[in-house]
Amino acid sequence: MAHPVESNAQKPKRLSPQEKRFQEKFTSLELFVRVIAHDLNGPLTGMNLTLQQARKLVKSPLALKSLDTLEHDLNLATNLLEELKSLNRRETFRPTLLDIGTEVQLIVEQIHNLSASPLTVAFTQCREKLVVAGDVSRLRRAWQNIIRNAVEMAQGKKSEEPVLFQVNVKKSGRFARISFHDNAGGVARQRLPRLFEPFYTTKGSKNRGLGLFIARKIVLEHHGKIRIVSARPSTWVTIDLPLVK
């Protein structure tokens, strides 16, 4: 008896359980984000203004110290709001022409300047200018999320051995390739397929499991690719962004 031949081209694409889980989470997340981002904007702006007024009225050093703490916490909340907004598909995307080498170098210098950085950073790049059309603030968020993961892994390490963080920018065909390598511990093989899922974290309640999800979203908006490979204790995160011809 002849068996029917399935043609993938004519059938709508069946989602794997993993893709399905990803999509469901993403849809509910988007709705949640839209409501939260909208509702948080007002009170946060109000609190920032009140804080500035309070600074003018308060004289006592102790009270001023409390205001510093308040400002620090408010900044954390404002950053979280920005992060949530960057999840929102409707946010405007503002691409400009960027030399990727220069951009990545700026971030590398920031890690160098961090006081008590747990990473020893090495940066290499090709001589050629690699120009991409990118939204600079979003791309910075993507690299920062990747770097923060390496920092957090390094901070959580039991051994005293220094953690090497290598950043490399080079040309790969029609793409600018940025790769980040750390040797802070690596990722267990069974966890790898879940790393880009929203809310997937192995760090407990102090983290939200959004860093890589956001990085991936930003890279896809730029028509790029992102992947993670790991062979313990190493992790490589590679981003390819299309070059402007």
Ligand SMILES: Nc1ncnc2c1ncn2[C@@H]1O[C@H](COP(=O)(O)OP(=O)(O)OP(=O)(O)O)[C@@H](O)[C@H]1O
């Ligand atoms: N460089 C790395 N080395 C080892 N594990 C990593 C690395 N980067 C990411 N991971 C793993 O991937 C998970 C997801 O990372 P992601 O950045 O999305 O979330 P998070 O860091 O847990 O939380 P958030 O970024 O929202 O603070 C992490 O919890 C961690 O288990």
Ligand SMILES: [Mg+2]
């Ligand atoms: Mg993270």
